[in-house]
Amino acid sequence: MSTPAPATATLLVSCRDRTGLVAALSDFVFRNGGNILDADQHAEVETGLFFMRLRWDLATFQLARPEIEMAIRVLAARYELEWELTYSDVRPRVAVFASKAPHCLYDLLLAHQLGELGGDLAVVVSNHEALRPVAGHFGVPFAHLPVAADDKAPAEARQQELLDQQRVDVVVLARYMQILSPEFVARWPARIINIHHSFLPAFVGARPYHQAQARGVKVIGATAHYVTSDLDQGPIIEQDVARVSHRDDVGELVRKGGELERRVLTRAVRLHLDRRVLVSGKRTIVFA
Amino acid sequence: MSTPAPATATLLVSCRDRTGLVAALSDFVFRNGGNILDADQHAEVETGLFFMRLRWDLATFQLARPEIEMAIRVLAARYELEWELTYSDVRPRVAVFASKAPHCLYDLLLAHQLGELGGDLAVVVSNHEALRPVAGHFGVPFAHLPVAADDKAPAEARQQELLDQQRVDVVVLARYMQILSPEFVARWPARIINIHHSFLPAFVGARPYHQAQARGVKVIGATAHYVTSDLDQGPIIEQDVARVSHRDDVGELVRKGGELERRVLTRAVRLHLDRRVLVSGKRTIVFA
């Protein structure tokens, strides 16, 4: 996963009736000279939906990319598929939104520098100047877009403009301390990843470490999820926890939690960029 | 910790002003020929309360037990202590309440058989007959006390009577599927330990695994807590978690959760019986 590799294609599909689908897709890859590298599938009992991720080698594949897309379109029509097709050499472009806390941003930037992220960091956007040197140190452009407390619309318009201009595919909220408007969120369905500093659904909303300390929990957590218009209710991609005790005051919870937040967020971003995450209603399927 | 040992005394104290308290207690033990085995303390910043656990060897101690208690009374008056004094050879007596699910009960009974619990299982109480053979296999008395759906008072009266008669010190709810009345709970403050099958405060109330599955969490948990009259709101003693994925249906969450429930409950019971738990409002101090 960490070494450069020849180009591969990844197809994500979901559909209602899968009869014959696996055979049809496998056969499509095989007949055209491809080699299946990963094939993961999941049938969701509650909804009757079927999800699949297929990744194959393009080195010996006999179809050109437009032909592949044409062929998938035909299959999609026959099996009524929702689908998404990507190529490993067309790297997704990521915008990171941050405020003043640097820890999650550093972790993403370092993962990127180490070649551990299957995408590129296009820009760091912040409502403060504080993190400009951090982005600069890693050679990533930084945009300071202040947000007015009483009217966030102009800031969001400038953010959207910047994202369009930078051809951004996914937005990562790395402890970004502003709530995005439903209109903004609606333009980025399953394309905004947030880190919440609790094991959701416990402690939604503000100051979760204070809530955790008051409740006297013995475990704290962090949750990376897609943003929807319901605060802290979006589909969960990844969670992790750490043990705490009565000795840990809020400051210590913040420190231990910060360690969790950064690694949970970076993991979730990596999973998303590797096209391992599908959304089904309020849940995710993660082909890890 | 698992081998038999000569008698020790354990003193738990809490107070408002600790100035000189540690010195006074240490000096008391030392001057009377005792050897301090454990000394744990905690100052709670939010409340200004101070908590301490002191355990010392009685083998060479020069005071008899009534004299020890007399001396502690004098210190308690001077320092305005809440206190509790116990001896390792006076084993607390435990009643386990269960319904039909056997897993938590087995774990407690086995821990007891292996000599891993610092107390004795006096009786298993159930509103069903199903677990009678389990108690019998381990040689623990079993009482079937049915609970009427429309009037629980008679059952609780018989339960209380049985607990009195058996000189029970602590009640453990091992997946007992009845809600105890506030009156019953009030008679056993910080003396009833429950296992809830979620990482509280997430998923309070009924069917937490169904709630967890619907929310799409990536981690499930179990929580052992003291029972108060607020459902699932009592002070948490111990929690633990397990990873789950989209592949885990509710049945699999129940299975993975069952593995968690039993070990979290048994750990909490052990901590309580070893006199390692103090309560401060909605929180516990656990000197593990």
Add this chain to the structure above:
Amino acid sequence: MSTPAPATATLLVSCRDRTGLVAALSDFVFRNGGNILDADQHAEVETGLFFMRLRWDLATFQLARPEIEMAIRVLAARYELEWELTYSDVRPRVAVFASKAPHCLYDLLLAHQLGELGGDLAVVVSNHEALRPVAGHFGVPFAHLPVAADDKAPAEARQQELLDQQRVDVVVLARYMQILSPEFVARWPARIINIHHSFLPAFVGARPYHQAQARGVKVIGATAHYVTSDLDQGPIIEQDVARVSHRDDVGELVRKGGELERRVLTRAVRLHLDRRVLVSGKRTIVFA
């Protein structure tokens, strides 16, 4: 996973060249009216080997079992497959070997009673009488086969005879304190599962908790592995760990470790019985 289900077929295969294999197997299932429930695969870079697990619904499948086997034989010849085909309604039969420690045995027996094991416990075999009541409580036959220190061959002959007579498929060593001879082990390749009380490869051999305590580790572990003629060197199926500290003496390590051992062993047995484990040299592929 915990509810009874209509019969399914599970095919495990390994081979050298997989070109077209996934398509061929998928197509085989599809053309005969089957529904693929699970399809997991793994290409091992180091060896060039390819592994696959395919599970499909037999409810609507148009081939009878002898026909299925015939068809697989044809495919196996074409693709040079190693393969194993099983049916969910033909439950594997398990023999548990134990000595005096009851904790792992209880956990397996309870998992079986709760319907969480995809196999049946045919017999408990022990070189001591101590655990007879445990097997009896769960209604599983118990055989006391003493092992002479100076000549183990007669005992192993009687064990083998019993296993044959009981049509046993897999042997589980639940803290069985005798080393099996290479001859015995050779008759049960990847069919004997042992629990070792350390995170292998650390602390092979005797008294691993004493070794762990002497080395001052901060984490202890347990390892379930297939038994080979090299002591504690067989392919690892499952491992887990627990934190320890300087406060934990050897007795406490034994207690904490016992909690680990039982759940790691039961998990490994469940994975094996669900046909989720394939062996590749010294490693396992676990399609969990």
Add this chain to the structure above:
Amino acid sequence: MSTPAPATATLLVSCRDRTGLVAALSDFVFRNGGNILDADQHAEVETGLFFMRLRWDLATFQLARPEIEMAIRVLAARYELEWELTYSDVRPRVAVFASKAPHCLYDLLLAHQLGELGGDLAVVVSNHEALRPVAGHFGVPFAHLPVAADDKAPAEARQQELLDQQRVDVVVLARYMQILSPEFVARWPARIINIHHSFLPAFVGARPYHQAQARGVKVIGATAHYVTSDLDQGPIIEQDVARVSHRDDVGELVRKGGELERRVLTRAVRLHLDRRVLVSGKRTIVFA
């Protein structure tokens, strides 16, 4: 722990006979107007040694620092104590040795910047130039001291000179890829902290991730330990682990392991700088 606080004194002691020691030390603090903030103790059964950590508030303490030291000297003579006395406002100075891998260095530098380390980073020392910009970004001096493969003595002499000149208290090897000579190590007893990329004692020596992959473990780990002249045999301060599977090739183990290494090392350094670690032979006592 993360907020600035008035000065405190921390006393670490070890001794053979503790009779009266706790009382004497508590009394010393109390009589001079101090307030005990932490008092941790441990009696090691195997060696008969007793260890204690006492931390008290200096705000109202009536003795000046030279007087405190004088008093401790008297107690130390009476009780035959090994002891170390430090003050929270005299921050230990840390040198970080690194080579080319940046992840552990970033984590330490970030923890320092966030005020989470109870010490100061005096200098980053490296046998390569690669990490100079990293140190520079965080405003920490960087020294490039090349090490000749055939004669390391001159480099070590320059390192020692630099450490002396910078008044360094502790050396942290943050994936430093050179083995220090026994002479160098002997000058820094329990003062050099290394991170080894396995859960020791498994996989000592070179390329532990390759070893782990070959052995097919299901868990990998990282170990922070004090360096002694026996390679990878020094007293362990902290360990942690992560689950892996057959899907993880060596590159992925390196990535997952890198996440472990950085947080285990930073935790160990924090524990050391907070004076929470005592050494007893091959083990540590960690008063966390």
